[in-house]
Amino acid sequence: MKAILNEQVLLRKIQEEDDDASFKLLFDSYWDLLFLHALKKTKSRDLAMDLAQETFINFWKYRKRIGEIQNLQSYLITMLKYQFFKWIDQEKIIFDEMDSSQLNTSHTDIIDGFKxxxxxxxxxxxxxxxxxxxxxxxxxxxxxxxxxxxxxxxxxxxxxxxxxxxxxxxxxxxxxxxxxxxxxxxxxxxxxxxx
Incomplete structure (x- = not known):
C-alpha cells in the first residue's frame, strides 16, 4: 500500500472538487489492500477483483454524501464487506465458514428472506x-x-x-x-x- 501524505486533503479534493488525480492516488494506494482482503475471504481472484472494483466505484458514486472520514482504511474495508454481502444476496450463495472455498447452496431459502x-x-x-x-x-x-x-x-x-x-x-x-x-x-x- 502506498502511503498518502495527507488523506484529509485528498478526500476533500475528491469530495469537493471531483478531482480525478486524487481519486487515482486513493485507488492506487488502497487497491492491493482491498483486493487481498477480498481474496482472503472469497478464495477467488476474479470475485476479489470485482468486489474491490465495485467498492471504488461506489466510493466515487457516493463521494458527496460520505462526509468526514477519520480512518479511510477502515471505511473502505467496511464498504468492501457491504459489496460482499450484496454479491451473496445477488448470487444466492453462502460461504461455508469452515471452508470458504466450498460453496454451500443449501441455504437459498434463507437468502430469499433477505431479498x-x-x-x-x-x-x-x-x-x-x-x-x-x-x-x-x-x-x-x-x-x-x-x-x-x-x-x-x-x-x-x-x-x-x-x-x-x-x-x-x-x-x-x-x-x-x-x-x-x-x-x-x-x-x-x-x-x-x-x-
Missing part, C-alpha cells in the same frame, strides 16, 4: 437518512459505525463528554432504526401482496 430490496437501494436510503441527521450526530455516527471509532476516541476528538457521544449515537440509531424498520415493513408487505 426484500437490492443492496444499493438500501444503502442509498440509509445514506439519505444519515444525511438528514444533525451534522455532529452524522459525524459521530459515521465514525463509530463505519470507522470503528470508540466512544472514548470520539469524545476526545470532539472535546465532549462520553455521555454526550452516547447520546448522539443513541438518538441517531433510534431515528435510523425506526426509518429502516418502516421501509422494510412496507417492502415486505408489498412483496406479500404481490406474491
Amino acid at each position: 426484500i430490496m437490492e443492496f444499493n437501494e438500501l444503502y442509498t436510503f440509509l445514506m439519505d437518512k444519515i444525511d438528514e441527521l444533525p451534522v455532529r450526530s452524522q459525524q459521530i455516527f459515521i465514525q463509530n459505525r463505519f470507522e470503528n471509532k470508540t466512544v472514548k476516541e470520539l469524545a476526545e476528538t470532539y472535546c465532549i463528554a462520553e455521555s454526550t457521544v452516547r447520546n448522539h449515537l443513541s438518538q441517531a440509531s433510534s431515528k435510523l432504526h425506526a426509518q429502516l424498520e418502516n421501509k422494510l415493513l412496507a417492502l415486505a408487505f408489498l412483496t406479500l401482496v404481490s406474491a
